[in-house]
Amino acid sequence: METPSRHSYDLDGTLRVFPVASPIKGDNYCRLEVDGTIINDRTQYDIVNNSIVFKDTTLLPDGSQLDILVVQSEEAIGQLAITTNIDIVAQDIANVNTVGDNIANVNTVAGSITDVNTVADNIADVNRVEDSIDNIDRVNTSIAKVDRVYTSIDNVDRVYTSIDNIDRVDQSITNIDRVYTSINNIDTVEASIVNVDTVATNIADVNTVATDIANVNTTAANIADVNTVANDLNEPVSEIETVASSIANVNIVGSAIANVNTTAANIADVTSVADNMAEVLLADTNAATATAQATIATTQAGIATTQAGIATTKALEVADAQSDAEALLVQFTGVYHGALATAPTVGVDTGDLYFDTTLNEMRVYDGSAWAAAGSTVNGTSKRQSYTATAGQTAFTVTGGYDAGFADVYLNGVKLVNGVDVDVSSGTGFTLTTGATVGDTVDFIGYGAFVVADHYTKAEIDSTYGSEGRTQSSTDTTAGRLLKVGDFGIGSSSVIVSGSDANTISATGSYYLSSGLNIPFANGHLKYERISDLYGYQTFVSGTADTSDGFWVRRENAGVWGEWKKIYHTGSEQQIGVNQTWQDVSASRTYNTTYTNTTGKPIMVSCGFTLPVGAYSRYILVDGLKVAEDANGYGANNAFRLTAIVPNGSTYLVNATMQYWFELR
Numbered sequence: 140m141e142t143p144s145r146h147s148y149d150l151d152g153t154l155r156v157f158p159v160a161s162p163i164k165g166d167n168y169c170r171l172e173v174d175g176t177i178i179n180d181r182t183q184y185d186i187v188n189n190s191i192v193f194k195d196t197t198l199l200p201d202g203s204q205l206d207i208l209v210v211q212s213e214e215a216i217g218q219l220a221i222t223t224n225i226d227i228v229a230q231d232i233a234n235v236n237t238v239g240d241n242i243a244n245v246n247t248v249a250g251s252i253t254d255v256n257t258v259a260d261n262i263a264d265v266n267r268v269e270d271s272i273d274n275i276d277r278v279n280t281s282i283a284k285v286d287r288v289y290t291s292i293d294n295v296d297r298v299y300t301s302i303d304n305i306d307r308v309d310q311s312i313t314n315i316d317r318v319y320t321s322i323n324n325i326d327t328v329e330a331s332i333v334n335v336d337t338v339a340t341n342i343a344d345v346n347t348v349a350t351d352i353a354n355v356n357t358t359a360a361n362i363a364d365v366n367t368v369a370n371d372l373n374e375p376v377s378e379i380e381t382v383a384s385s386i387a388n389v390n391i392v393g394s395a396i397a398n399v400n401t402t403a404a405n406i407a408d409v410t411s412v413a414d415n416m417a418e419v420l421l422a423d424t425n426a427a428t429a430t431a432q433a434t435i436a437t438t439q440a441g442i443a444t445t446q447a448g449i450a451t452t453k454a455l456e457v458a459d460a461q462s463d464a465e466a467l468l469v470q471f472t473g474v475y476h477g478a479l480a481t482a483p484t485v486g487v488d489t490g491d492l493y494f495d496t497t498l499n500e501m502r503v504y505d506g507s508a509w510a511a512a513g514s515t516v517n518g519t520s521k522r523q524s525y526t527a528t529a530g531q532t533a534f535t536v537t538g539g540y541d542a543g544f545a546d547v548y549l550n551g552v553k554l555v556n557g558v559d560v561d562v563s564s565g566t567g568f569t570l571t572t573g574a575t576v577g578d579t580v581d582f583i584g585y586g587a588f589v590v591a592d593h594y595t596k597a598e599i600d601s602t603y604g605s606e607g608r609t610q611s612s613t614d615t616t617a618g619r620l621l622k623v624g625d626f627g628i629g630s631s632s633v634i635v636s637g638s639d640a641n642t643i644s645a646t647g648s649y650y651l652s653s654g655l656n657i658p659f660a661n662g663h664l665k666y667e668r669i670s671d672l673y674g675y676q677t678f679v680s681g682t683a684d685t686s687d688g689f690w691v692r693r694e695n696a697g698v699w700g701e702w703k704k705i706y707h708t709g710s711e712q713q714i715g716v717n718q719t720w721q722d723v724s725a726s727r728t729y730n731t732t733y734t735n736t737t738g739k740p741i742m743v744s745c746g747f748t749l750p751v752g753a754y755s756r757y758i759l760v761d762g763l764k765v766a767e768d769a770n771g772y773g774a775n776n777a778f779r780l781t782a783i784v785p786n787g788s789t790y791l792v793n794a795t796m797q798y799w800f801e802l803r
Contacts, residue, residue: 141215143170143208152201155193161209162730163189165794166754170219172206173198181755181769186793189730482509498539498566511541511565511587523582527574535567540584548581549574615645632663640664640676641699650681658690658702672697714740714783715802724799732791735784742802745792746779758782759791 144161148154150173163169163186171178171191178184184193191207193199208219248255258265268275278285288295298305308315318325328335338345348355358365371379382389392399402409476483476493482502483493489506501512525534536545542565547554554560554570561569574580609619612633613626623629626647633647639655646668652661661681668674678690690702718741727733735741747756747768757767758780766780777797784790792799 140218141210141212143210143215143218146207146209148205148207150199150201150203150205152196152199154199155196156190157192157205157207158190159207159209162211163191163209164211164729165756167216167219168210170208172208173200174203175206186755187759188732188791500539520586521584523584525580525582527576527578527580529576530573532570532573533567534569534580534582536582536584539566541565541587544585544587546583546585548583550579551581613645613647640678643676644668646674652681656699658688658704678702714742718802720800720802722798723801724796727792727796727799729792729794729796732789734789735786737786737803739786741784742781743784743790743792744779744781744800744802745796746777746798747794748777748797754794756780756794757792759789759793760784761788761790 146157146159146161148157159169166181166186169186169191171184178198180198182194183198184191186192199205210216210218368379371377473486474488474491476487476491478494478496480496482495483491487504489504491504492512493502493509494500495502498511502509503512521538521540523536540562542563543556545562545568546556547560547562547568547570549559549570556562559571561571568582570580607618607620608622609616609625612622612624613635621628624631624633626645627633627649628647632650634650634652635643635654636652637654638649638651640651641656643649643664643666646666649664649666650662651657651664654660654662654664657664657678659680663679663681665677666674667676672694673696674694676692676694678692680688688704690704692702693700716739718739743758745756745758755767755769756778757764757769759765760782766782768778768780780792782790
């Protein structure tokens, strides 16, 4: 059988932590004694990292000795629970010595052991008497009063049942005294309590009357008039009510009372007018009609004056228009010389026109010669065919054509202008070599025109050629055309080395190598510019590693905010994502510290089967007890503890477990 290992420590009144050389597998595998006295209160200490840690030094006095007995097997646990008679005596040796010193008294007690047992059987009563011995002494000195109270004990009981009310009365005894001195008045009020209640329910009206008591007094002084009014209101037809129903008219009369008084002073004249009202009304009507006709006449006179003014204005406008037309005619005739068979030669300026009746075309003077003002060809081309005579060289084109803009074909073969044929006259064409009789000659004249507004080749090259296009993939010059690939459009991102993300000012897609102000040295950056001072950027690391993710930041009033990581896959920190429960019991040992190096949080779950007696099972994470069960149950009871361990944290289970699972 295993013998417990004993570890002894001298106490100085300050020590609380005692490392133990032997492994402590759990609460039931060790026993603590101070000067031979077993410490059974498990709440006074804890087992942490194979050390006994007391919560304070209450049980560890200076000069004492702490003994820690430890076993390693479950079979030896019973050894810690065996206490021999010698151990028992040793634990209470001071008491044994006291008994030895007083053995004569002990023998005397033994001779009266029956009485001692009787006292022991009633020891609770004896203790209660002893606890109240002072009260018993005081009662004894007042025993006569106690007897008197006893004779009225029923009244005392009734008073006791109402003691709360008596206490409340005592607190208001001054008020009760005042009520007593006015008890007659209270009786009087009680006799009229119904009226008092009525006044109380209408106290708002009473207060209103009180605030207008002067008016009330005035009413009282004129009560006779009030009664007169009341009597009138009680009549079947009340004059007051009649007046009240027309109070608006009364108010109008009141506001014009001066006029009413004037009318009253001249009532005779008013009556005379009333007697001749028909004539007055007719005169009024005639006067109104005359006034209306006068107004109409005035209006018509005004209209006539206005029309006369308009006529004068129009006459002046016609005269001006005629003068302008005559001036324009002079100007036109100075430019257009009319329809002529031959070109004019006198009074000719650049831009002058005439219609050539011979060529049937409008011609314009260009400063040195007359030329067709437009194409003589109606449409895009005109065609004419001929059958040649022997040796024929000259052919006339009906209606003419635009000189130089023509092609001639001999028996279907195109002739070369200026070599085989001359098409410079505009009226016909001449073959260099005469045709053979019966040859077919075809003429095609083309309509010539000049585009009014267009770019020259130089202008096009400047605008759309190499000069008009962007000169680099990040060229922001205004007016230049973008190429595929500029700012990452339609092609790969623009690769920028050593650039500062804060200085990128154009919307686009970039790849920054050794860049500044980005989450990582290399990566893909997209910039959306809202205005000169506002925009946002997104960033993805260029290297797939544990820091891979999607980042975003915002520019506000020209100041860039911090980068925020809003999505990632390489370093997910959510527990349960891509994790499974694993049985690691075979690779785990209690009281051993492990470290979570998985890169994300894990969950630890341990199951225990309990021995009989007190115990404590717990899980430490970074030295903190995050899960614990400390109780006493019967044998073979089971329970489990679970804890989450952050990435990089340490964890430890303090006792033998039935199983150890981890979600990782």
